[in-house]
Amino acid sequence: MTWFRNILQITSFKSSFNQKHTYPSSQIIYTTRFFIRNFTSESFQTTPSPSSSPSVSNTITSGLEPTKPNEKPRVVVLGSGWAGCRLMKGLDTNIYDVVCVSPRNHMVFTPLLASTCVGTLEFRSVAEPIGRIQPAISTAPGSYFFLANCKGIDTDKHEIKCETVTDGADSVPPWNFKIAYDKLVIASGAEASTFGIKGVKEHAIFLREVSHAQEIRRKLLLNLMLSDVPGISKEEKSRLLHCVVIGGGPTGVEFSGELSDFIKKDVHERYAHVKDYIHVTLIEANEILSSFDVRLREYATKQLTKSGVRLVHGVVKEVQPQKIILNDGTEVPYGLLVWSTGVGPSNFIKATELPKSPGGRIGVDEWLRVPSVQDVFSIGDCAGFLETTGRPVLPALAQVAERQGRYLAVLLNRVGKVGGGHANCANDTELGGQFVYRHLGSMATVGRYKALVDLRKNKEGKGISLTGFVSWFIWRSAYLTRVVSWRNRFYVAVNWATTFVFGRDISRI
Amino acid sequence: MTWFRNILQITSFKSSFNQKHTYPSSQIIYTTRFFIRNFTSESFQTTPSPSSSPSVSNTITSGLEPTKPNEKPRVVVLGSGWAGCRLMKGLDTNIYDVVCVSPRNHMVFTPLLASTCVGTLEFRSVAEPIGRIQPAISTAPGSYFFLANCKGIDTDKHEIKCETVTDGADSVPPWNFKIAYDKLVIASGAEASTFGIKGVKEHAIFLREVSHAQEIRRKLLLNLMLSDVPGISKEEKSRLLHCVVIGGGPTGVEFSGELSDFIKKDVHERYAHVKDYIHVTLIEANEILSSFDVRLREYATKQLTKSGVRLVHGVVKEVQPQKIILNDGTEVPYGLLVWSTGVGPSNFIKATELPKSPGGRIGVDEWLRVPSVQDVFSIGDCAGFLETTGRPVLPALAQVAERQGRYLAVLLNRVGKVGGGHANCANDTELGGQFVYRHLGSMATVGRYKALVDLRKNKEGKGISLTGFVSWFIWRSAYLTRVVSWRNRFYVAVNWATTFVFGRDISRI
Structure with missing residues (x-):
């Protein structure tokens, strides 16, 4: 041999x-x-191995070249939220190759995220892999999913710069690459607002990703167990088990409701020794659920108070490791702090040199195009109508993002069908109707099989408002039909049924 | 006001x-x-708050005092594995208060852990909260679960020293406390053996806890995604997607089988771009499944090879961040390294001054008592028969631990019923029959709806051996009936059904 x-x-x-x-x-x-x-x-290769050249991040040696006229045009989508995923689902892969660049390989079904923190739903039930939403990215020869962050856009050259996301000491160091696009869709979303308040990023947990829900769950269960160990003072026990939620929007209210449900049912049964020490406080500067009908707001306030959530008016001045300082000097000790005061533009969006809408989002016209540059679109929480359109910037809601993704998929398919798919080719193409948003109504649960449904078209309008069990049933059914794949629909239904029969899961894994 | x-x-x-x-x-x-x-x-308290005195870990100020004669005697169980949990489940809580000390609040259903790494089963399906196994620990006034590690045993004073498990920067610092026991059961298990090989602890992943399975899954999916990004050489791609398993026992074989199943079905469908680069190698110094019948070993070898697992004879000399060095100098590059070469005594067991069995486990007599001290028992992987008993040390198997837990629960209940539950009270009590272990057979799956069942009583004996689909069906059924709660039985069945219908989940959360 x-x-x-x-x-x-x-x-x-x-x-x-x-x-x-x-x-x-x-x-x-x-x-x-x-x-x-x-x-x-198979190892004949010219590109140096990234692991052997740590300096690779400054010299971009590879990527996807511009498409040739005889190849399918390439749509590059930044982000994998509601907007980007709905767009990718709707794109005709007979016309386009689809390339998605995102730091996560799944879409998060955000309206159900609050339920996962306390074990009502499993984490996996609210995460939908992009490969299921648009199978072409994992099988078609020119379509890809890249686990990376976009670091820059060159609209003249029609290309973007990206850096891979890696983790762990034994992993390869991150490296840079370029992707040439025919159409670019910026759908990278927004970031949680901290209003520059000191200590928020360090000590509070947001509720936007599955990893946040996992962190909340681990911390909640850790605090429940620690507070039962001998040697801990009653005061410290009360602090550890004080769950504070900042922000009274739908997310904050739903999380508070889920948490008080969890306490009423599961903590009383499974952590009986410490059940009298755990409390939930919701701090809001103005009014809770301010976008909802006044009757619904009153109902929500009543229900939350009834289930033990303490509603406090207050403005946070500073967050310290174990206490919050309010504007008037009040100190609020906490063991778990969840921050959900809405979203603002991300650093990536702030840094781009594209035109901006009021509020700092990427400015788009009535067809969701970024004017002044060719072949660039923006949808979802990172986009807003330009002031010149005379239209208001739409709220950062899943239904807005979803509708924009669906609209843009139709538009791009139409453009591609008539040969306008390649870069700098779509100047004379008929784009079809403008994007018009019609609000279908808002929903929020307040725990204990109770929810609010506000079916008014806008804040001032009149329409149907529902509360109570029927409303809760509508809330669950509506979400169940929207969870993207049948697999996850099935899982969410099974999770709900199991929680109903057996109670929530309390293992800390 | x-x-x-x-x-x-x-x-x-x-x-x-x-x-x-x-x-x-x-x-x-x-x-x-x-x-x-x-x-x-409620804050009137004398003990200083742990967070305000970081030096608390050296001065033990609190804990559970010895029980009084008119109180229920207290059984303290160290560990929450098969042995400890089966014991707690069987203890009569009308006779005893139960206190469990463990760094995790759930039992891991270890035989199914390999399936969770590739998404066949959800992580939560294989974790059973202790509060469901023995509800008294979360509700009864004198029973507790403490998230802590035992740091020392004082058999004269009948008390143990513990330190809490905490994590995260914002958490309280760990603190110490004491627990007085009437009966102490050491069931803290064993640790993965590294045989002192350099780099194993740093770079290899074990497969003993849910967190290990999560780490394997995250790394596998990360490597699959990274290897698809432009700029990576073919050589580096092959390295990233080379999954190496060290150790050909049931865990190593099952994990290799699951992994090759995952590659054959899911990677080929969902990661089509990189499917030709992923490979599984199983390295074993001797023979795979050495405890099984020779016919079964041959069958396993054939099945694994057929499904693409490469079986390599070799002894690992050193593990480096991206490659393994074998004894003869061969270098094996890897992207994922799973280490399952069996278990050995933990540092805690090594440090105790109790008598030892051959192999360094805590030595026990025929009634699973630790002789020379009062009221101390040991079961599971951390215990072994003393040489003086003339019996062999039993293998570190779930079924041994489970049988010992069940036996000891009956023994302690009998002792407690006749008033021997309190410390130093059981000298004249009739203990009942000795513990006798009867091996019921071994099972292992080799992927693709194939498994082995070895129903021989011992290695030399004759008996029934099964292979193939029938065997796989028995394997699944047997595990399904053993998964502790109905909730988890239900979940495991649902997981298996979903994987069968929809394929495995590939979201990296």
Whole structure:
């Protein structure tokens, strides 16, 4: 077998200067052919291995070249939220190749995220892999999903710069690459607002990603268990088990409701020793659910108070590791702090040199195009109508993002069908009707099988408002039909049924 | 409302020197009564708050005092694995108070852990909260679960020293406390063996806890996604997607089988761009499944090879961040390294001054008592028969631990019923029959609806061996009936059905 070892060593030497992948045959008892193919003969390559050149992040050596006229045009989508995913789902992959760039490989079904923090739903039930939403990205030859952040847009060259997301000490260092686009859709969303308040980023937990819900759950269960251990003072116990929610919008109200449900049912049963110490406080500077009908607001206030949530008017001045300082000097000790005061433009959006709408979002026209540049669109929480359109900036809601994604998919398909898919080709194409948003109504749950449904078209309008169990049933049904795949619909239904029968899960994993 | 503020300030001053919990009434719009009760008047306390005295870990100020003759005797269980949980489930809580000390609040259903790494099962389906196994620990006044590690045993004083498990920067620092016991059961398990090989702890992932399975899953999905990004060489891609499993016992074989299943079905469908680069190698120094019948071993070898797992004879010398060095100098590059070469005594067990069995486990007699000390028992992977008993040390298997837990529960209930429950009271009590272990057979799956069932009583004996689909069906059914609660039985069945219909989940959360 010497010939074999020689071949291995020669190919190995030829293919790599930095790493030796020799695999002497004496060690291999089965399927040696695999080893040769993978560790040696396939390794003829010119690009330096990223792990062997840590300086790679400054020199971009590779990426996706511009498409040729005989190839499918390429739509590059930044982000994997409601807007981006709905767009990708609707794009005709016979016309376009789809490339998605996002730091996460799934869409989060945000309206149900609050339920996962206390174990009503499993984390996986609210996460939908992008590969299920648009299967082409994992199978079609020119479509890809890249786990990366966009670092810059060159609208003249029609290309973007990206940096991979990696983690862990043993992982490869992040590296940069470029992607040329025919159409670029910026749907990278917004960031949680902290209003520059000191300590928020360090000590509060937001509620926007699955990882946030996991962190809240781990902390809540840790605090419940720690407060039962001998040696802890009653005062410290009260602090550890004081859950404070800042912000009385739908997310804050739903989370408070879920939390008080969890306390009423599960903590009383499973953490009986400490049940009298746990409390939920919701702090809001103005009014809770300010976008809802006044009758619904009153109902929500009554229901939350009834289920033990303390509603406090206050403005946060500073957040310290174990207490919040309000504007008037009041100190509020806490064990868990959840921050949900709405969203603002992300640093990436702030840094782009594209035109801006009021509020600092990327400015778009009536067709969701970014004017002044070619082939760039923006949808979702990161986009807003330009002042020149005379239209208001739409609220940062899942239904706005979803509707924009659906609209833009139709528009791009129409453009592509008539040959306007490639870069700088769509100047004379008929774009179709403008994007018009019609509000279908708002929903929020307040716990204990109670919810609010506000079916008014706008804040001033008149319309149907519902409260109570019927409303809660509508809330659950509406979400169930919107959860993207059948797999997750099935899982959410099973989760709800299991929680109803067996109670919530309390294992801290 | 000045009277109210004064009361708040006075009680607050009286109760705490270090922290102010004043909550001026002007801010409180609802349920002020709660605040007073929780932040002030309940805070009369003498023990210093742990957070205000970081030095608390050296001075133990509190804990559970010895039980009085008119109180229920207290059984303290160290650990929450198969042995400890089966014991707690069987203990009669009319006779005993049960206190469990463990760094995790759930039992892991270890035989199904390998399936969670690739998304066949959800993580939560294999974790059973201790509060469901023995509800008394969360509700009965004298029974507790403490999230802590045992740091020392004083058999003369009949007490143990513990330190709480905490995490996160904003959490309280860990503190120490004491627990007096009437009966102590050491069931803290074993640790993964590294045989002192350099780099194993730093770079390999074990497969013993849910967190390990989560880490494996995150790394596998990260590597799959990274290897699709432009700028990565083919050689680096092959390295990233090379999954190496060290150890050919049931865990290593099952994980390899699950992984090759995942590759054959899900990677080929969902990561089509990189499917030719991913490979699984199982490295074993001797033979795979060495405890099984020779016919079953041959079958397993054939099945694994057929499904693409490369079996390699080899002894690992050193583990580096991206490659393994074998004893003969061969270098094996890897992207994911899973280490499952069996278990050995933990540092805690090594440090105790109790008698030891061959192999360094805590030595027990035929009734699972630790001789030479009063009221101490040991079960599970941390215990072994003393040489003087003339019996062999039992293998570190779930079924041994489960049988020992069940036996000891019956023994302790019998002792407690005749008044021997309190410390130093059981000298003349009739203990009943000795513990005798009868091996019921071994099972292992090799992926693709194939499994092995070895129903021989021991390695040399003759008996029934099964392979193939029937065997796989038995394997699944057997596990389904053993998953502890109906909730988890239901979930595991639902997970299996969903995976069968929709494929595995690939979201990286």
